[in-house]
Amino acid sequence: MxxxxxxxxxxxxxxxxxxxxxxxxxTQIPVQLLDLMKKLAVSYDNVHRGQSRSSILTTEAFESSYDTIAQFIGAPSRRNIVLYRNTTEAINAVMYSLMTEFHDGDNVVTTYMEHNSNYVPWYGLTHEILPKFGINVECRLAKFDKETGKLDLDHLSSLVDKKTKLVCCTGASNFLGTKTPIKEIRRIADASGYKQPTGENKSYLLIDGAQTVPNTYINVKELDIDFLAWSFHKMISPFGVGALYAKEDLLKNMRPFLYGGDMIADGMVTPEKVSYNSLPWKFTAGTPNILGTILSAQGLRLLMDFSLDKKKYFMTGKALDSxxxxxxxxxxxxxxxxxxxxxxxxxxxxxxxxxxxxxxxxxxxxxxxxxxxxxxxxxxxxxxxxxxxxxxxxxxxxxxxxxxxxxxxxxxxxxxxxxxxxxxxxxxxxxxxxxxxxxxx
Ligand SMILES: Cc1ncc(COP(=O)(O)O)c(C=O)c1O
Known part of the structure; x- marks a missing residue:
């Protein structure tokens, strides 16, 4: 306890x-993060945009925050982590990045227990955006049991077929409290037979982890999740930072959601061709939420210390032990x-x-x-x-x-x-x- x-x-x-x-x-912010904010206020600068000691140190702290975040969910490396403003933006980023990958007749399966962040983007894609390009994609909704609050896996399974590009499901409902069985949902997505451009025959699995990552042990490799989105303001850090985990091959092949500065390969912009930065910076267009990112990663370290009841990780460079x-x-x-x-x-x-x-x-x-x-x-x-x-x-x-x-x-x-x-x-x-x-x- x-x-x-x-x-x-x-x-x-x-x-x-x-x-x-x-x-x-x-959630609320602990004094340790407020103190860190004050400390950073006198030393910070922009990242990847300066030669001063402040800029270099801030860049190091910013980049290593991605390592902490990756370690926390068992991701292979920082290359798997993209930071946005919140869960909502992270899910929208997947939607926009995959938008050009959908074919006429495809479908997306989500559930009746989703937060609007994991339904409305798929509604927008399938009802508003793709039809404008003459592409018809269905958005299907799996039921849950009104008495038990549990997701109806048989119904979910009946909706997933060889035209299901993506299964999008919450890890826990923010209304019912229900924890969903991610491994079983993964099995259903795996069995679809959808032909992905990578040659794999399965549906991608996106988990909305907004109510799961703050309170549950989640290891994306063990669960074989393709996309995981969550927000740090629900786990003792300030507002303004949300994360998207995705498998590296997916991120490599995906279109950026936002285009602009810093997401391009150094000097690789000409009127004819633009080449993108390496991961994860390909997805970091414009000046990011630098302080928020550092505080969020330290927030994870502090949460670990709180839970383990010892000072071990906060404000250290120690890798998080699995x-x-x-x-x-x-x-x-x-x-x-x-x-x-x-x-x-x-x-x-x-x-x-x-x-x-x-x-x-x-x-x-x-x-x-x-x-x-x-x-x-x-x-x-x-x-x-x-x-x-x-x-x-x-x-x-x-x-x-x-x-x-x-x-x-x-x-x-x-x-x-x-x-x-x-x-x-x-x-x-x-x-x-x-x-x-x-x-x-
Ligand atoms: C399950 C779930 N998904 C998504 C969100 C959206 O999170 P955010 O507002 O940080 O984008 C929430 C927020 O309450 C949530 O509970």
Whole structure:
């Protein structure tokens, strides 16, 4: 289990009395990263664009951040990592980069439990962009079980065929909390028989890791994921950086999403021909979010230290040890299972409270969404705020899933916990929900 007592001391937001329970949207920043930001403020410069000591040191710190990020998810090297603003931009980048690869009659398979970031880009591609070029590509949606909240693998399998270029699935639903079985989804994508330009016969697999990478041990090689997208603002780093992992061959052959400076091979721009930079810089057009990148990589190191309860990686050049990563992330997962188990126990004591998603805490991440007949989820969230409990009401951008339940107001109220929450937070939040709904419908 995590040493939450120690972890909490690092978060100014907690020290000033806030009860943070809307972590599925964004987590808080620890003081160590704020101090690092101050330290960098006096020494930083642009990267790949200067000969000063500051520019060289910043370039080194920036580039080595890619190594940390690659190591964290078990990627072979920094060449597999492309950084964007967030998960949404990373998924859009895959869509735009692969846009010219689709053939008439192809399809993309995604699911009803996706965040809009992993549905709307595929909707846009298949309903708006490709038809303008006379190319018809279908976007298919796999169902989930409304009772258990689990993805219907038989249905998914029935949708995937030899015309499925890509299967796009979340690693965990940000509304239901459901963790999806990535290995089984991989097997389904592998069996499609789609002829990729590389000569492989299978569908690519894109995993939206926004709710998975922050709390689960993910090794892209073991899971054989083709594309993985996630955001650092959901795992103790500041806003503004999201990552895309992709297999090197894919990135080599893919068109850049953004064109411009620094993504071209040195001097290789003429009116006739432009050649691109080596990976990963081929995908880094324009001045990147340099400070955000350094802070995000250090945020990963600090998260490891928090979870391992020792000072080992933060602000060092040590490569992340794979067994430490596994232990650290399994500790976080176990902590979250304990928290969500307690939340489910208390919330399920409330008569008529509809809780969405899997019943078994082991099958879900540490978020819980619910509705209470006769009281708007917005009203519940506002009242929770009166009890100093931070929640989120709305569709959480999982609009398809809310309509799937037949909710005419596509909304629910959600509580979500992270590494700095303890069991007292969970009890406080869930007891407050009791107070908000009892005797009021
Ligand atoms: C499952 C999932 N996917 C994608 C996103 C989008 O992340 P971002 O807003 O960082 O692009 C979120 C954010 O809540 C999410 O929960």
């Amino acid at each position: 995590l040493n939450t007592k120690r972890i909490r001391k690092s978060f100014p937001a907690i020290r000033c009395g806030r009860m943070i329970s809307n972590n599925a949207a964004s 067994s430490d990563i596994k232990t650290a992330m399994e500790n976080i997962e176990a902590h979250e299972t304990a928290l969500i188990g307690e939340a489910m126990k208390i919330l399920s004591e409330i008569p008529s409270l509809k809780i969405y998603g899997p019943k078994d805490p082991k099958d879900r991440t540490s978020l819980v969404s619910f509705n209470y007949e006769g009281i708007s989820p917005f009203k519940i969230a506002e009242e929770l705020n009166e009890f100093n409990v931070e929640s989120r009401a709305g569709c959480h951008c999982a609009t398809l899933a809310h309509y799937y339940y037949g909710l005419t107001l596509p909304a629910s109220c959600r509580l979500s916990f992270y590494v700095y929450n303890d069991i007292k937070d969970v009890r406080k939040a869930c007891d407050a929900v009791k107070k908000c709904v009892q005797f009021k419908s």
